[in-house]
Amino acid sequence: MAETFLVIGAGGHAKVVIDALLASGCAVPGCYDDDPALLGSEPVPGVPVVGGSSSLVSNWRKGLKVVIAIGENGLRRRLSVLWDVEYGVALAPSAVLGRGVAAGPGAMILPSATVNIDSIIGSHAILNTSCSIDHDCRVGDYAHVAPGCALGGNVVVGEGAFLGIGTRVIPGIRIGRWSIVGAGAVVTKDVPDNCTAVGVPARVIKRREEGWHLKMNGEGSP
Ligand code: JB2
Numbered sequence: 001m002a003e004t005f006l007v008i009g010a011g012g013h014a015k016v017v018i019d020a021l022l023a024s025g026c027a028v029p030g031c032y033d034d035d036p037a038l039l040g041s042e043p044v045p046g047v048p049v050v051g052g053s054s055s056l057v058s059n060w061r062k063g064l065k066v067v068i069a070i071g072e073n074g075l076r077r078r079l080s081v082l083w084d085v086e087y088g089v090a091l092a093p094s095a096v097l098g099r100g101v102a103a104g105p106g107a108m109i110l111p112s113a114t115v116n117i118d119s120i121i122g123s124h125a126i127l128n129t130s131c132s133i134d135h136d137c138r139v140g141d142y143a144h145v146a147p148g149c150a151l152g153g154n155v156v157v158g159e160g161a162f163l164g165i166g167t168r169v170i171p172g173i174r175i176g177r178w179s180i181v182g183a184g185a186v187v188t189k190d191v192p193d194n195c196t197a198v199g200v201p202a203r204v205i206k207r208r209e210e211g212w213h214l215k216m217n218g219e220g221s222p
Pocket of ligand 1: 008012032034038069071075079
């Protein structure tokens with residue numbers, strides 16, 4: 001049975017997620033954005049912004065699914081723990097999932113993403129357009145694999161990590177928690193937690209303190 005989704009966010013990422021949900025036959029009666037200037041606008045025709053986060057909570061009832069369609073990983077994490085609602089998986093109909101693939105609540109698997117056998121996708125993770133995830137990978141909660149990325153088998157993407165557009169990762173590599181890999185990088189060695197790595201082959205150019213993503217979202221120390 002087709003599900004009904006309440007979508008948080010009304011920006012570019014929300015448009016893509018709403019489009020995928022509608023294409024897969026789900027109903028999207030409205031989306032929720034904290035920018036009051038967006039109230040009543042329709043990021044996707046027929047799907048209005050009906051309120052902010054507070055109205056989401058009052059409009060949610062058991063049986064409805066929620067997805068946080070905001071690209072920034074730390075913000076998605078912060079919002080995901082605020083509300084006692086049921087998160088659903090937004091799955092584009094053109095995505096290809098192998099046997100044994102599982103995705104946690106709030107995950108977004110977007111057009112033409114391919115996930116091969118026995119890979120596990122975390123809660124609120126984004127597998128963006130046309131990325132490919134080979135067998136036995138682990139993509140952590142709140143991670144974002146941007147459009148056109150390619151991950152070999154047995155790759156681990158840590159919680160909250162961001163792989164920029166077109167990143168390629170050879171098999172068996174671990175990308176650390178809350179690390180960032182610049183667009184087009186080729187990752188041939190493990191990337192530690194809380195780092196930025198760029199280039200071909202990818203090299204670490206920046207190290208951040210543990211919990212940097214919490215401070216960025218006004219949450220103080222970890
Ligand atoms: O706390 C919040 C909140 N903070 C920002 N609660 C709610 N309900 N909404 C919030 N927002 C809203 O998220 C902003 O008001 C804004 O409308 C939206 C973010 O939209 P934006 O277009 O700036 O970013 P995005 O996350 O939708 O898309 C980015 O990430 C994608 C993965 C862009 O970079 C896209 O190009 C990219 N594809």
